[in-house]
Amino acid sequence: MLSKSTIKLNKTICERARRAAEDAGYSSVEEFIEHAIEKALANHEASLSKEELIRKLKGLGYLE
Numbered sequence: 585m586l587s588k589s590t591i592k593l594n595k596t597i598c599e600r601a602r603r604a605a606e607d608a609g610y611s612s613v614e615e616f617i618e619h620a621i622e623k624a625l626a627n628h629e630a631s632l633s634k635e636e637l638i639r640k641l642k643g644l645g646y647l648e
Contacts, residue, residue: 604616
């Protein structure tokens with residue numbers, strides 16, 4: 585079972601997230617926020633992987 589944590593968000597952001605979740609058909613604002621965070625983390629991790637790949641290719645002499 586996944587554990588849950590509580591976070592505090594600005595009321596304006598919460599309201600925007602609630603409307604976006606409703607418009608997009610999410611079952612809850614929590615589900616929408618979890619999905620948004622997952623996407624942001626995946627993008628961040630992908631950019632780190634890209635930077636690592638570039639460093640490796642430079643180290644091998646394929647890039648300058």
